[in-house]
Amino acid sequence: MDTKKAASELVELLGGKENVVSATHCATRLRIVLQDDDKPDKQAIEEIEGVKGVFSASGQFQVIFGTGLVNKVYADFAEITGVGAKDSDEGEKRVDHNEAMKKKMNPLARIARTLSNIFVPIIPAIVASGLLMGLLGMMRAFEWVAPDSPWILFLDMFSSAAFIILPILIGFSAAKEFGANPYLGAVLGGIMTHPALLNPWTLANAEPETIQFLGMNVDLLGYQGTVIPILLVVYLMSKIERGIRKVVPNAIDLLVTPFLTIMLTGFIAMLFIGPLGTWLGNGLTWSLDFIYNTAGPFAGLIFGGLYSTIVITGVHHSFHAIEAALIADLGVNFLLPIWAMANVAQGGAGLAVFFLTKNPKVKEIAIPASFSAFLGITEPVIFGVNLRFMRPFVGAAIGGALGGAYVVFTNVVTNAYGLTGIPMFAIAAPFGTANIMNYLIGFIIATAGAFIATLILGLKEDTTKK
Template structure:
């Protein structure tokens, strides 16, 4: 179906444009806030050729189209509903109300997800560049002293060095503060006058005493917890000031006082405390990985797809970034587990293709499986496996076994945000053995999920 026609047909199926509060899209899904979800024609949506699934989750109604198509459908749909600025404000208020109805854990995870999802493209680009550099070094394509290698090395590390600035901007938006002030706080925590632990891991920082407090002149490049805490405090300070500062001098006073207060608090208190908490989480996970790694791999690999159903998987990026930023760890050992769970869904979906007699299920199964092998699982999960139930369970088993294997073989990655076949690029820099065992883990996951699904009796009604 033509994406323009799909966009037009969505409007009446969603209860008319007056029922749509807001619309946006991610890599695979159209994300909607609706006034009344009971007006949605679910059956009509399922019958649209391009729709691979539709469901409601935490205040959003989401329609899966897949990569490359969702943005085209969105462009047509946005014109049809004629979204206005006041509607966007209403959507923000609606989302805030929905967050209040969540339990504290779900609300916290949703906040982390909203902060880190927009940053993923930058991390993915850096991870791929690191993978390219690793291959250039391993196969000696160019000299490490060459201008090309030196420049690419700068490009690959930039996103991690300025990570607090990226998080500062995104977190400030999520906490309802000025995002540019958030970026400034991130800049303070990564200022050149502070020792950069990302490039000088063995160096010791100098200490400074201010108002009786001694604190290290240490930068927080690549860290996560310090900037999250700092921006949360900044948002409270900024909002508090805006309530008491007269409008006539708000532009002068509020940003000025916000930056000064947050800057001092961040460097003296939040920075050292946040780094301690971040290191504690990372070291704790590493201890769990070393002690009960194989079992943990089975559990996490088996449950990860269920976590994807809730949308909370994006909150793990904060933990993964902390693992990479920690000088004593420096790698992401969680991502290979998630990757095995993802490709297992593709293996189950591929088996469904050979078994099903339903035309639309066949049409979704192949591109959905391929998408899963490339790291995006929503089309195959919601469009095929979850509807039939048994393939989803088979994929969970495949993911569990594959997850256990990659943990047993100590497979890791040097970034986050990529799974499936693309993750090979960020597994390769850690050695040929690391890459081979990652590929074996994927094959195990896909093979087990495919075999179990293929020999299952599916009920397609």
């Protein structure tokens, strides 16, 4: 296809390049922040060659092109609109896409996006640690090596490292997101995991030493594996750093600002925010654990049925922080299997649409979009297929609810976050064959349930193209 022609048509139908504030792209979608969200002609945009769907979410107008093609269209789109240009000589600054996007969001969605930007970059480290824990568990369970083997020693080190230094990883990522120096954020994470503090990650039942400081009893307890304390600390640090930088002369900024920022934030962290964050984190974990164990399959039914609706709002981006806290405190993530059921159910509903629709373009989109959902990426099938007809989306909610109830009933868990669908088998495997089989059964229930529910509900297509 002629990507330049597609990009040119898209710009015109968006209301012209003057209506484009900023743009970027992900694996499948062109993400655009617009000056006026009412100008785009959505129906006409859907008829552009290569377009597989259009929707607005998270403060962005998003156009689905699919893997590979979106990169080429974006290159031409950026050339036409100038969104990819560097700062001009006239002093005009390129608009930061994330900042432009956040300005268009409501406060709740903005918080969710911020948490997503902090935790998504850490996913590879968490997934790697989860898989290494699984390998270590298999070595011990099947006695592939002796208990005192160097293999056990090294794999134990490799698998636990990411969780021990989790505050350092979060500190670096959060400081970048909050507009602070990321290395100072990492230093604060290092302070909160210092060897002088008792490591609760490896010594859960030990009692920390208590010292007297400024008339207060301070427990020398580390924050290895915690999430909320470092988030609160780095947010405060970003405010302190900016405040100090405003009053310190540029000539001595490099000496004074980092020194005062670390000292002030460090004391506040150890005396106040750290203990408060731990209390909040434990309260959140306890509450979720109580709901999970009390409501049981009913909780899975509700959350599995509603998750895709939450995805539309963008609030689901904040769940990574909650899941990381569960893994840190309990060693398991019981939420991710529920989200996985909702995701694969969208794929099942998309397959049903393929058999029901008479529109060749919808058929062309339905198969790859459904397979994408089975790999954990649901936006193409949700926005490109199921939501445009609504009934398949309801069918997917039914399948997700059934699958969610089953995985909660059978206590399916993982030891990481960020992977759903087929890839999630890898982080479910460390908990044994029963865990894998129950996840597979839930996968089938959610997919088949959504497929059958969508066939029963049927598909109401307009005579004119959407």
